[in-house]
Amino acid sequence: MAIELLCRKLGMTRIFTDSGECIPVTVLEAGPNAVLQQKTEATDGYTALQLGFADRRRKTLSKAANGHFEKAGVGPKRYAHECRVSAEEVEAHAVGSEIKADIFEPGQKVDAIGTSKGRGTAGVVKRHGFKVKRKTHGTHEGFRNPGAIGAGAYPGKVIKGQGMYGRMGAEKHTTRNLEVVQVDPEQNLVLVRGAIAGHNNGLVTLRPAVAPK
Numbered sequence: 001m002a003i004e005l006l007c008r009k010l011g012m013t014r015i016f017t018d019s020g021e022c023i024p025v026t027v028l029e030a031g032p033n034a035v036l037q038q039k040t041e042a043t044d045g046y047t048a049l050q051l052g053f054a055d056r057r058r059k060t061l062s063k064a065a066n067g068h069f070e071k072a073g074v075g076p077k078r079y080a081h082e083c084r085v086s087a088e089e090v091e092a093h094a095v096g097s098e099i100k101a102d103i104f105e106p107g108q109k110v111d112a113i114g115t116s117k118g119r120g121t122a123g124v125v126k127r128h129g130f131k132v133k134r135k136t137h138g139t140h141e142g143f144r145n146p147g148a149i150g151a152g153a154y155p156g157k158v159i160k161g162q163g164m165y166g167r168m169g170a171e172k173h174t175t176r177n178l179e180v181v182q183v184d185p186e187q188n189l190v191l192v193r194g195a196i197a198g199h200n201n202g203l204v205t206l207r208p209a210v211a212p213k
Helices: 063-072 089-094 123-130
Strands: 005-016 024-031 033-039 048-053 077-084 109-114 119-121 166-168 172-184 191-192 202-210
Touching: 005 191, 024 172, 024 202, 033 063, 033 077, 048 089, 077 202, 123 166, 166 172
Parallel strands: none
Antiparallel strands: 005 024, 005 202, 024 191, 033 048, 048 077, 109 172, 109 202, 119 166, 172 191
């Protein structure tokens, strides 16, 4: 169990090491996250921290939501997220305090959780990588069709899991064991090696790797 920091994906760029190696990185605005609430074993049956990220106008929220933020002593936040942590972590972060990018360090392995880009309704070629049919030998209009989806006389139905057209993207996606290349505590930036799911300005949750290789 570790703190899952709410971040904003700013985009991708590249950096060069002293040896001349070019490294593609994703730039994340990692916080600061405000601690909104503490969950303890005695009161809630488990230990966790509720974190808030990105400012929001007060008038866009309900009275109950504004009262929740006022109780924590912070301004209204756009995102609120709860992460399971140990009892020691709960005691170390008081309500109203901030958690910043300096909880990560270069060389550390992390997991990035984001929402992939929504592609709308897509066919089997784009969605599942089906092969486009050859435009010869009697093939007519269905060059990007899936072809026959039945299984013959037995079992006489479409097999479960058959690739078909449908909604593509807009799903929760976890990229594991990424390397933290740089950390800028002053600007709250974390540079992570490789790509992370989601569009620019999208919400990304960053945590220490759960199962590092």
